[in-house]
Amino acid sequence: MLLLLLLALVAAGLLSLALGSRALPLGTVVDVLLHDDGSEAATIVHTLRIPRTVLAVTVGIALGVAGALMQGHTRNPLADPGLLGVEAGASCAVVVAIYSLGIDDLAGYAWFALAGAGIAAVAVFAIGSSRGGPDPVSLVLAGAAVSALLLSVTQAIVVRDADTLDAYRFWVVGSTSGRDMSVFWQVLPFIALGLLFAAMSTPGLNLLQLGDDVAASLGLTPWRQKALGVAAVMLLTGAATAACGPVGFVGLVVPHLARRVGGVDYRWVVPYSALLGGLLVTLTDVAGRLLVRPAELQVGIVMALIGGPAFVLLVRNTRSVRI
Amino acid sequence: MAVLHATPFRLGVASWLVPVRAALVSLVGGGVLFLLVAVDLSVGDFPIPVGDVIRTLLGGGDDAGQRFVVMELRLPQTMVAVAVGAALGLAGALTQTLARNPLASPDILGITEGAAFAAVAAIVLTGASGYGGGLVSGRLQEVGLPLAAFAGAITTAVLLYLLSWRRGLDMQRLVLIGIGLGATLTAGTSYLLVNARIQDAASAQVWLSGSLTGRGWEHVRPVLLALAVLTPLALVLIRSLNAMLLGDDAAQGLGVRLQLTQLGVLFVAVGLASVSVAAVGPLAFVAFVVPQVALRLTGGSRPPVLASMVAGGVLVVAADLITRAVLPFALPAGIVTAAIGAPYLIWLLIRTNRRRTV
Amino acid sequence: MSVGASAGSRLGAEQMTVGYGGDPVVRDLTLDIPDGRITAIVGPNGCGKSTLLRTLARLLTPTGGRVRLDGDAITAVATREVSRRLSLLPQSPIAPEGLLVRDLVGRGRHPHQTWFRQWSPEDEQVVEQALRMTDTWELRDRALDQLSGGQRQRAWIAMTLAQDTDLVLLDEPTTFLDLAHQVEVLDLVSRLNRERGRTVAMVLHDLNLAARYSDLVVVMKDGAVVASGPPQEIFTSQLLADVFGLRADILDDPRTGLPVVVPVSAPAPLPL
Numbered sequence: 007m008l009l010l011l012l013l014a015l016v017a018a019g020l021l022s023l024a025l026g027s028r029a030l031p032l033g034t035v036v037d038v039l040l041h042d043d044g045s046e047a048a049t050i051v052h053t054l055r056i057p058r059t060v061l062a063v064t065v066g067i068a069l070g071v072a073g074a075l076m077q078g079h080t081r082n083p084l085a086d087p088g089l090l091g092v093e094a095g096a097s098c099a100v101v102v103a104i105y106s107l108g109i110d111d112l113a114g115y116a117w118f119a120l121a122g123a124g125i126a127a128v129a130v131f132a133i134g135s136s137r138g139g140p141d142p143v144s145l146v147l148a149g150a151a152v153s154a155l156l157l158s159v160t161q162a163i164v165v166r167d168a169d170t171l172d173a174y175r176f177w178v179v180g181s182t183s184g185r186d187m188s189v190f191w192q193v194l195p196f197i198a199l200g201l202l203f204a205a206m207s208t209p210g211l212n213l214l215q216l217g218d219d220v221a222a223s224l225g226l227t228p229w230r231q232k233a234l235g236v237a238a239v240m241l242l243t244g245a246a247t248a249a250c251g252p253v254g255f256v257g258l259v260v261p262h263l264a265r266r267v268g269g270v271d272y273r274w275v276v277p278y279s280a281l282l283g284g285l286l287v288t289l290t291d292v293a294g295r296l297l298v299r300p301a302e303l304q305v306g307i308v309m310a311l312i313g314g315p316a317f318v319l320l321v322r323n324t325r326s327v328r329i
Numbered sequence: 330m331a332v333l334h335a336t337p338f339r340l341g342v343a344s345w346l347v348p349v350r351a352a353l354v355s356l357v358g359g360g361v362l363f364l365l366v367a368v369d370l371s372v373g374d375f376p377i378p379v380g381d382v383i384r385t386l387l388g389g390g391d392d393a394g395q396r397f398v399v400m401e402l403r404l405p406q407t408m409v410a411v412a413v414g415a416a417l418g419l420a421g422a423l424t425q426t427l428a429r430n431p432l433a434s435p436d437i438l439g440i441t442e443g444a445a446f447a448a449v450a451a452i453v454l455t456g457a458s459g460y461g462g463g464l465v466s467g468r469l470q471e472v473g474l475p476l477a478a479f480a481g482a483i484t485t486a487v488l489l490y491l492l493s494w495r496r497g498l499d500m501q502r503l504v505l506i507g508i509g510l511g512a513t514l515t516a517g518t519s520y521l522l523v524n525a526r527i528q529d530a531a532s533a534q535v536w537l538s539g540s541l542t543g544r545g546w547e548h549v550r551p552v553l554l555a556l557a558v559l560t561p562l563a564l565v566l567i568r569s570l571n572a573m574l575l576g577d578d579a580a581q582g583l584g585v586r587l588q589l590t591q592l593g594v595l596f597v598a599v600g601l602a603s604v605s606v607a608a609v610g611p612l613a614f615v616a617f618v619v620p621q622v623a624l625r626l627t628g629g630s631r632p633p634v635l636a637s638m639v640a641g642g643v644l645v646v647a648a649d650l651i652t653r654a655v656l657p658f659a660l661p662a663g664i665v666t667a668a669i670g671a672p673y674l675i676w677l678l679i680r681t682n683r684r685r686t687v
Numbered sequence: 688m689s690v691g692a693s694a695g696s697r698l699g700a701e702q703m704t705v706g707y708g709g710d711p712v713v714r715d716l717t718l719d720i721p722d723g724r725i726t727a728i729v730g731p732n733g734c735g736k737s738t739l740l741r742t743l744a745r746l747l748t749p750t751g752g753r754v755r756l757d758g759d760a761i762t763a764v765a766t767r768e769v770s771r772r773l774s775l776l777p778q779s780p781i782a783p784e785g786l787l788v789r790d791l792v793g794r795g796r797h798p799h800q801t802w803f804r805q806w807s808p809e810d811e812q813v814v815e816q817a818l819r820m821t822d823t824w825e826l827r828d829r830a831l832d833q834l835s836g837g838q839r840q841r842a843w844i845a846m847t848l849a850q851d852t853d854l855v856l857l858d859e860p861t862t863f864l865d866l867a868h869q870v871e872v873l874d875l876v877s878r879l880n881r882e883r884g885r886t887v888a889m890v891l892h893d894l895n896l897a898a899r900y901s902d903l904v905v906v907m908k909d910g911a912v913v914a915s916g917p918p919q920e921i922f923t924s925q926l927l928a929d930v931f932g933l934r935a936d937i938l939d940d941p942r943t944g945l946p947v948v949v950p951v952s953a954p955a956p957l958p959l
Contacts, residue, residue: 314509345805583795586766
């Protein structure tokens with residue numbers, strides 16, 4: 007199954023390279039991938055489509071894993087990585103950057119977004135933890151509080167300055183377009199670190215589902231596992247938001263799908279979430295390019311338009327809503 | 330001497346159990362609210378001493394000019410703040426108790442997002458925003474927007490109910506579907522904003538931040554009406570709601586009619602949230618945080634009803650006061666409610682976690 | 688002691704079929720719960736005993752047949768009226784954080800209260816009695832989530848007591864309790880029956896407790912009743928083997944004369 011998904015992801019990637027306002031035949035795509043011959047097709051593929059495809063896959067993987075960890079650690083099916091305040095932190099930092107420093111390029115946004123996400127993450131982590139480590143309910147409440155606070159700052163700025171709003175409203179929608187590979191290299195270290203933490207905390211996650219006591223008696227240090235998991239969520243979500251703006255839904259929906267496919271063993275759910283996330287975001291990005299051709303629907307919007315009803319159907323058809 | 334937890338209050342055959350701490354909090358909160366209202370009414374271009382304001386409110390006051398400013402000009406805006414605050418506090422307390430989840434609030438059920446979508450659509454599609462992205466003016470602001478928002482909220486609520494109903498109503502499922510609906514509607518709103526003229530987007534953004542300015546009696550009346558009708562209904566449902574906290578099985582064993590109670594509570598919560606968002610736009614954080622704050626103040630096992638209403642009124646009026654008197658520039662109230670409410674919740678959380686032992 | 692012939696039966700199932708949406712869990716089952724007696728429903732995991740009890744308590748609606756209460760179909764009786772005649776202690780009850788014992792027990796008065804009569808002197812009296820009878824009076828101002836498992840269970844039983852019904856249904860009331868508390872809880876149930884004449888129907892997983900405390904034992908397997916009768920007649924090695932797949936001897940308790948189930952298994956040889 008895992009292999010199948012991996013193949014599907016590769017196929018989706020190729021599709022993403024081929025389709026768009028100008029459809030290129032797959033043969034051409036493969037040729038141009040292997041040697042850049044300066045033709046128009048090559049330009050399209052290399053400068054426009056490779057970056058967005060790579061980003062779509064990366065963001066999808068990051069958010070999928072973050073969502074799975076998030077729901078596992080909070081033991082709450084409502085949990086979404088955005089609840090930890092990270093996305094709000096990124097947005098706020100971006101708006102501040104636009105307003106006070108006049109930053110207007112996406113690479114610039116990315117740095118600020120990372121910083122904002124990091125600060126918000128640390129704050130939420132600190133507020134939501136007691137001596138026993140991060141507490142699920144407190145963490146989410148803290149995330150909601152910090153998000154609301156940062157959102158109010160964001161709104162305060164955009165409501166007063168139309169120019170800032172003008173730039174911000176395009177970023178906040180979540181989009182893979184207009185970015186070049188530099189954005190990818192910027193966020194890659196954070197995503198890699200986040201995935202590493204995720205991998206380290208996943209085996210323990212199964213045990214944590216049984217409660218802290220059982221986990222501790224089986225040799226785990228609960229607070230360390232939780233800290234690792236939460237750090238992973240924050241890194242991954244922060245980096246993903248920094249790269250493409252907030253893309254909602256992936257972290258919420260993908261783990262449910264992954265559990266459908268992979269059961270409740272987090273050692274499977276997390277990798278499945280990664281692949282399904284990458285698949286989902288890539289495909290929605292492609293859909294966004296095709297639906298209103300030659301214009302484009304941003305991936306954040308399409309994600310919600312498809313993800314929303316799909317999620318509703320999913321919830322309806324699950325007999326009992328449990329983790 | 331043990332601290333009294335709850336005391337029975339009897340009147341002939343009738344009897345109620347009054348939770349002492351919650352009653353105290355409500356009373357003190359009510360006093361705070363009255364003071365805040367008086368201060369709120371006293372500030373403005375034409376400052377009036379607070380003592381005179383209180384006299385005028387209580388029926389006295391000999392200055393016709395003062396009375397005009399207080400009762401006709403300023404009172405509507407303050408009243409809308411109190412009413413919306415109470416309505417959202419109650420709606421939040423009810424939803425969180427019903428869903429048995431502190432994260433639940435009418436907002437995450439998608440209703441506020443539905444209202445926002447409809448309102449933004451109204452602004453963007455009719456292109457009737459004021460110059461420079463100020464407040465939408467004229468007929469649209471007075472009638473069109475509230476109506477659109479209300480219609481959006483109610484439609485979303487009905488859709489939510491239909492989608493969640495499947496041989497009964499499972500609250501977990503309802504909340505999840507609400508989140509799904511909400512996210513979809515937000516995407517729709519973002520789409521509208523991205524494709525609108527910048528002036529329309531700016532106007533929409535003002536509405537989306539929740540604004541109390543420029544509200545007249547025509548905005549207050551629907552909210553007061555909703556409160557008058559729905560609050561008694563909520564009080565009657567509270568008994569069954571209390572029993573439902575023990576789980577669906579135990580509640581049914583105690584004779585609670587589950588479907589009816591769920592429907593009733595949702596009806597009240599949705600109604601209150603819808604008229605609120607229609608009147609002032611989304612004041613999202615209020616319905617979520619106020620019941621949690623009230624819960625921690627009264628120390629009970631569920632968000633208290635009356636105290637949540639009072640606390641909601643206090644928060645929103647305080648926000649109005651701050652936007653009018655304290656800040657050097659105008660800011661929509663929704664931003665201020667979040668800016669007040671969030672740090673307080675954060676402080677409460679830190680305090681709770683410090684005390685917690687491993 | 689012959690059961691059923693002399694006792695009436697207010698509550699029972701008549702050719703009842705019930706399930707959770709897919710295949711039925713209980714098929715075409717007929718059972719009378721004898722008044723004024725303690726009935727224990729036992730059976731292997733998944734045999735449908737909890738389902739049966741919950742249907743008798745009106746939590747589930749049968750797809751075939753009906754549940755009879757005082758001669759009428761239970762679904763025809765108003766919910767509130769049912770809760771005045773019949774109370775249920777569910778299997779894993781949940782309670783909100785910070786709920787006090789006295790509040791929990793007070794909830795048991797719900798069927799007897801209206802919106803304008805929420806705490807009458809009678810309510811107060813019944814609640815105090817329930818607290819004293821379950822030995823939770825001293826715990827009344829404590830939060831439920833801070834009590835031990837046994838204390839918590841007693842508080843829940845106090846709530847059921849406060850509901851003050853003639854028919855009491857208990858779904859695995861002794862799970863997660865230590866033996867002393869199991870005995871304590873069942874002694875309490877027994878007193879309820881002997882001193883107050885309440886009819887009790889309970890699902891138990893412990894066969895020895897069922898033998899010790901019940902007048903009638905109903906054995907279920909795969910959604911049907913395979914045996915019912917007084918403990919002395921029901922518990923045979925053959926039955927245990929057929930229904931539970933258990934090899935066991937039946938001994939007689941020297942004090943009560945009631946059957947005691949002693950499993951037979953070859954112990955592992957000690958290392959030499």
